[in-house]
Amino acid sequence: MKNVAVIGLGLMGGSLALELKKSTWATIYGIDKNPEHLQKAVDLGIIFEKVDIEKVKEVDTVILAAPVNVIPELALQVLDRIGDDTLVFDVGSTKTMVCDAVRNHPKRKNFVALHPIAGTEFSGPEAAIYDLFKGKVNIICEQQLSESRILEKAVKLFELLKMRNVFMDSPVQHDKHIAYVSHLSHISSFMLGKTVLEIENDEKNIFDMAGSGFASTVRLAKSNPNTWTPILLQNKEYVLKSLEEYIKNLNQFKEVLTKNSEEEVYQIMQNTNRIKGVLAGIKNN
């Protein structure tokens, strides 16, 4: 890896660039439609210099880290331009649309559809940090459509970042699962924030009483709507399904609470404590 182009210099693209700068000898070029972000990325030492899309002809690795509504078209533009040995991958939180977009492109074999499951609630080049990816999972979809040496290059890159690569053939399956364990969390958090902000209009100083539990549950409500609007819309089918099940559970809980059913309130929470075992395996931020 000698020359890398990163398109989209927010939290994900910026953090990837920092890691590659630190761990390899590659020169990193940046592309972003926001000129302020681009300049900031230069100033912060995240990229060597700003370039335009034509630069991808000369690099050996292209990272697509733009919002997910932009990625499919962007992937095609990049695949149209790259050489035979170039690795192109995107890091978006949805995989179906980008996989569909590139499936019949002559350079499909140069593309790897992946999703490094890492992030914070912050955004923009200033949010780029080291060790964001360390110890976490990287999902790779439709690996059989990538050429083996190209796939190998991607696998090694994420091993270098100390990620665990997990192969998950179907991008549809990816999108379904991620709706539950990521996208739904964002909605539940945003709506909790909204509910409490609304009551605050009538009840001043309510936030004097907010503690670390509230802070943890509502943390994702700080996330960037520019990132999350396209994710939720693009994965609408599964996001709505998970949201309906979530609302159904909330309504059921409301019912048992309304009828004072101590035993049922207890049992529901007790059964859900099983989440402890699951969380023990997740690396904290």
Place this chain on the structure above:
Amino acid sequence: MKNVAVIGLGLMGGSLALELKKSTWATIYGIDKNPEHLQKAVDLGIIFEKVDIEKVKEVDTVILAAPVNVIPELALQVLDRIGDDTLVFDVGSTKTMVCDAVRNHPKRKNFVALHPIAGTEFSGPEAAIYDLFKGKVNIICEQQLSESRILEKAVKLFELLKMRNVFMDSPVQHDKHIAYVSHLSHISSFMLGKTVLEIENDEKNIFDMAGSGFASTVRLAKSNPNTWTPILLQNKEYVLKSLEEYIKNLNQFKEVLTKNSEEEVYQIMQNTNRIKGVLAGIKNN
């Protein structure tokens, strides 16, 4: 403060005992209806020895840290027994019922109704930790019903723990606010955990994809149902009100997502980002 009795040796009572042991010369006696917890508290050095309720006659400070359904009756039993100079306070997450229970007791002036807003998702004596309270808020209700020298003693005790005391006259107002900023977070978190555990039955390995955002949002679903069932039932009126508003917001979000209204999805999240300013003021766990 020379002799302190702590009734209930879980996360709250245990952590208070540890801090008082560290910061004062008081001897700490423990009462708990669970003999294993009591023995564990001795073994961990949290209490000097196990005692029974009659011991409160001889101590100068009594801390009620039992589940909130037990506290009102317990407070009466303790007030029946204490001397004229003894401070009694409870640390429960609801204040209306305990305040109502003790309001006409001849020793009401020895009681301070308070709520140190601190906690973790863990429980039992093993969960007791140092610095749980540091930098956080302690709410004191109906302070005018406590004798001034008794109130002063409570205020100083929580200053010693480096808490900020906030006076909030009405226990009903306390319970209303805390429903939104604490109790609702627990329900939203438990139901998120439940929803994802249910889908996991059909979709194996879904938790491979769970990241730090999910972990943060679902953290409170590890909380102890023995603690939380009585809190939610006791504060049912306001908990249900907050829960209804939360469900209403989720349904509204579901609608705008269903009709693909990019602008509305964006705006709702953007407006909720205002939570950033609120969270900046909350001390992390």
